[in-house]
Amino acid sequence: MKRENREVMEGSHAVAHAVKNCSPDVIAAYPITPQTHIVEKLSQFVADGELKSEYLKVESEFSAMSACVGASATGTRTFTATSSQGLILMDEVLYNASGLRLPIVMVVANRAVGAPINIWNDHSDSMGVRDSGWIQLYAESNQEVLDMAIQSYKIAENDDVRLPAMVCMDGFILTHTYEPVSIPTKEEVSDFLPEFDPEHKLDPEDPKSFGTVGFPGDFMEFKYQQHEAMQNAKEVIPEVFKEYSEKMGREYNGLIEEYKTEDADVILISLGSVIGTLKDTVDDLRNEGEKVGLIKVRVFRPFPEKQLIDAIEGARAVGVLDKNISLGNKGALYSELLDSLYNSDITPLTINFIAGLGGRDIPESSAKKMYEKTKDVAERGYVEDEIKFVDLKEA
Amino acid sequence: MVNFAGIAEPGSTKNYKTGTWRTYRPVVDFDKCIGCAKCWEYCPEGCIIELEVDGKEVYETDLDYCKGCGICSEECPVGAIEMELEEED
Amino acid sequence: MALEEEEYFESGHRACAGCGLALGARLAMKATGEDAIATCSTGCLEVVSSPYPESSWEIPWIHSLFENSAALGSGIEAGLKAQGNDHTKVVAQGGDGGTVDIGIRSLSGMLERNHDVTYVCYDNEAYMNTGIQRSGSTPYDASTTTSPPGTESYGNENRKKDALEIAAAHGISYVASASIAFPSDLVDKVKKANEINGATYVQIHTPCPTGWGYEGKETIEIARLAVETGLWVLYGKKDGEIQNINKLNDRKPVEEYLKKQKRFKHLFKKEDGSKELEKIQNIADRNAEKFSLDK
Numbered sequence: 001m002k003r004e005n006r007e008v009m010e011g012s013h014a015v016a017h018a019v020k021n022c023s024p025d026v027i028a029a030y031p032i033t034p035q036t037h038i039v040e041k042l043s044q045f046v047a048d049g050e051l052k053s054e055y056l057k058v059e060s061e062f063s064a065m066s067a068c069v070g071a072s073a074t075g076t077r078t079f080t081a082t083s084s085q086g087l088i089l090m091d092e093v094l095y096n097a098s099g100l101r102l103p104i105v106m107v108v109a110n111r112a113v114g115a116p117i118n119i120w121n122d123h124s125d126s127m128g129v130r131d132s133g134w135i136q137l138y139a140e141s142n143q144e145v146l147d148m149a150i151q152s153y154k155i156a157e158n159d160d161v162r163l164p165a166m167v168c169m170d171g172f173i174l175t176h177t178y179e180p181v182s183i184p185t186k187e188e189v190s191d192f193l194p195e196f197d198p199e200h201k202l203d204p205e206d207p208k209s210f211g212t213v214g215f216p217g218d219f220m221e222f223k224y225q226q227h228e229a230m231q232n233a234k235e236v237i238p239e240v241f242k243e244y245s246e247k248m249g250r251e252y253n254g255l256i257e258e259y260k261t262e263d264a265d266v267i268l269i270s271l272g273s274v275i276g277t278l279k280d281t282v283d284d285l286r287n288e289g290e291k292v293g294l295i296k297v298r299v300f301r302p303f304p305e306k307q308l309i310d311a312i313e314g315a316r317a318v319g320v321l322d323k324n325i326s327l328g329n330k331g332a333l334y335s336e337l338l339d340s341l342y343n344s345d346i347t348p349l350t351i352n353f354i355a356g357l358g359g360r361d362i363p364e365s366s367a368k369k370m371y372e373k374t375k376d377v378a379e380r381g382y383v384e385d386e387i388k389f390v391d392l393k394e395a
Numbered sequence: 396m397v398n399f400a401g402i403a404e405p406g407s408t409k410n411y412k413t414g415t416w417r418t419y420r421p422v423v424d425f426d427k428c429i430g431c432a433k434c435w436e437y438c439p440e441g442c443i444i445e446l447e448v449d450g451k452e453v454y455e456t457d458l459d460y461c462k463g464c465g466i467c468s469e470e471c472p473v474g475a476i477e478m479e480l481e482e483e484d
Numbered sequence: 485m486a487l488e489e490e491e492y493f494e495s496g497h498r499a500c501a502g503c504g505l506a507l508g509a510r511l512a513m514k515a516t517g518e519d520a521i522a523t524c525s526t527g528c529l530e531v532v533s534s535p536y537p538e539s540s541w542e543i544p545w546i547h548s549l550f551e552n553s554a555a556l557g558s559g560i561e562a563g564l565k566a567q568g569n570d571h572t573k574v575v576a577q578g579g580d581g582g583t584v585d586i587g588i589r590s591l592s593g594m595l596e597r598n599h600d601v602t603y604v605c606y607d608n609e610a611y612m613n614t615g616i617q618r619s620g621s622t623p624y625d626a627s628t629t630t631s632p633p634g635t636e637s638y639g640n641e642n643r644k645k646d647a648l649e650i651a652a653a654h655g656i657s658y659v660a661s662a663s664i665a666f667p668s669d670l671v672d673k674v675k676k677a678n679e680i681n682g683a684t685y686v687q688i689h690t691p692c693p694t695g696w697g698y699e700g701k702e703t704i705e706i707a708r709l710a711v712e713t714g715l716w717v718l719y720g721k722k723d724g725e726i727q728n729i730n731k732l733n734d735r736k737p738v739e740e741y742l743k744k745q746k747r748f749k750h751l752f753k754k755e756d757g758s759k760e761l762e763k764i765q766n767i768a769d770r771n772a773e774k775f776s777l778d779k
Binding site (some may be wrong): 025067100140 | 518523524530539541542545548549555558587597650
Binding site (some may be wrong): 397398401402403405406407408409410411412413417422426429432436438440441442456457459460462463464465466468469470 | 486487491493494495496498499500501502503504506507511533534535536537538539540542543599625665667693699700701702703704705774
């Protein structure tokens with residue numbers, strides 16, 4: 001284990017430091033709460049000469065992503081960050097970036113989507129763009145988000161992947177919270193992350209055309225290639241994690257992380273910073289003799305179908321906590337888990353908890369209620385109330 | 396399969412002969428042509444070719460690409476280009 | 485030949501016969517040369533020039549979306565700068581809809597940040613690629629599929645948006661209007677724009693036989709008449725100073741331009757169409773006054 005030099009700083013600044021050490025050539029950004037501290041810090045790095053990036057203070061998130069597309073197409077490394085409404089304003093460009101196979105890295109400081117307008121955390125924003133062809137990673141802690149930012153470049157720029165990547169960190173809960181973190185030095189990052197030098201780029205020496213019209217005779221094949229790249233990412237991501245773990249001395253073991261699941265009758269599944277609360281809850285319940293485990297979904301796109309099925313096997317009931325809901329249906333993680341289970345050999349009972357929307361706190365007491373409910377489902381042998389809004393106020 | 400990200404080679408629409416669209420064919424009278432290149436300047440297809448006929452610089456249409464719009468004929472200052480109906484194959 | 489012989493926008497593109505836009509692009513690219521990168525907004529130009537696996541472009545070219553050609557250009561310029569490339573030109577292209585309507589935010593941002601990008605707007609005065617719907621650049625009274633004349637309508641009810649003035653208001657050092665009927669002037673203006681280190685804006689009037697309702701062979705004549713009637717004024721604005729206005733010896737009445745196009749046909753048929761023709765003549769007269777067009 002290498003020596004860790006830890007500093008206490010807020011999550012936004014931690015990720016900004018990590019991004020700085022990845023030496024992005026072009027940064028294009030537009031302010032939105034709770035993402036702003038990231039791009040403010042990067043601005044300061046540029047102003048102080050600590051970071052040699054072209055920094056575009058664009059007039060909208062739409063143009064932030066568009067400028068990243070242009071810059072990335074010239075073969076440079078790019079970065080942006082956004083939240084909520086800003087991410088939605090980018091939506092059209094997100095699909096374009098992935099279709100053009102540009103390995104842009106973006107941090108999303110997760111925030112609810114209005115109306116009513118709300119600046120606090122949930123996952124409605126990033127879950128709403130889960131079909132855009134971006135890799136999506138969800139961070140539990142500030143250490144994880146800064147590590148993921150570095151890992152994301154290596155994943156996105158891999159020749160077998162070549163897709164943009166979104167690192168999701170919970171707004172305020174992570175972005176504005178001070179935690180001790182260890183930031184890899186520029187030298188350590190350079191050793192891990194090679195320079196970006198793509199085969200295809202906008203170059204007068206080799207004047208190719210990008211973004212051509214895909215007719216019905218070819219369009220499916222382009223989408224197949226993107227899907228294939230996502231499948232490749234399922235192999236590439238664990239390799240990148242492994243190399244990172246070896247070089248930086250922090251353990252990243254896979255698309256999902258299992259916590260005390262081995263003999264668990266009841267398993268809770270979620271993603272993002274709430275995993276911290278859920279781990280504490282599991283610890284307490286284990287001390288009380290409950291056979292409960294937890295799965296953290298670190299990578300949501302590509303979806304870790306096989307890993308989840310393997311991890312769930314043996315559990316009688318599974319409770320999925322989603323900080324988002326597809327109105328009229330279910331939470332995103334829950335829906336996709338059900339998809340995966342249908343053709344598997346296992347048939348656990350399942351229940352979906354919708355919690356923490358718009359920044360509503362999820363205390364350990366609520367997490368315990370979720371466990372009790374899931375355990376109840378396991379004992380009864382059927383699900384009565386599949387979609388449960390947690391801590392909903394009485395009328 | 397298809398190329399990575401739909402990337403295309405430069406100038407490759409030249410593989411597609413738009414001349415098949417044509418109804419009227421421009422026919423240049425080299426005797427009248429004064430080599431002013433107006434037809435070349437105004438051609439939306441960029442399919443006018445410079446050539447030398449009897450020691451004189453003249454212009455002619457590349458029928459592989461000419462769609463027969465007739466701009467060259469309209470704009471020719473000396474009326475050297477006639478549009479003639481293409482014969483059916 | 486006065487113009488660059490090399491073609492950077494090649495034959496085989498799928499534009500309609502007599503397309504003014506295709507000629508505009510062909511000429512603008514002659515002014516741009518080979519050491520350049522071009523963007524292109526969604527629209528006719530993009531569709532006719534990039535049917536996968538083919539491309540008409542001899543220089544590196546990228547199409548992303550409808551409304552982000554300028555932002556894309558900003559990013560490309562930044563990417564080149566980051567690589568220490570100080571010679572390759574960036575030309576951002578868009579149609580009138582992609583420029584003056586849906587793309588005006590990203591255009592404004594690019595101009596205000598003064599990127600070293602030449603923005604070229606090909607103005608055919610409506611959304612042609614989607615089937616001739618009205619844009620902010622459609623002239624007064626023009627019939628389009630969304631501004632049809634009828635018992636309650638003379639066609640497009642708004643004046644054409646003055647995107648040149650909007651661009652100039654950003655304080656950029658060069659804006660210019662051009663026309664495909666004046667190729668040398670067009671090429672000179674795009675060249676001048678390219679030579680300037682900073683954002684520049686050139687709007688090229690590109691008549692559209694399909695959308696305006698005339699025969700393809702008349703494209704140049706129509707473009708010329710727009711200039712000769714004073715409805716499309718050729719000028720440049722360098723550092724705020726209006727220069728090289730194309731003065732008119734004998735300004736033609738607007739009817740000469742309008743009557744050749746189906747999109748204005750209703751004005752000559754409707755009972756009180758003459759009142760509308762007068763209004764359009766007023767637009768030309770105001771242009772003449774503003775730019776001292778008449779010799």
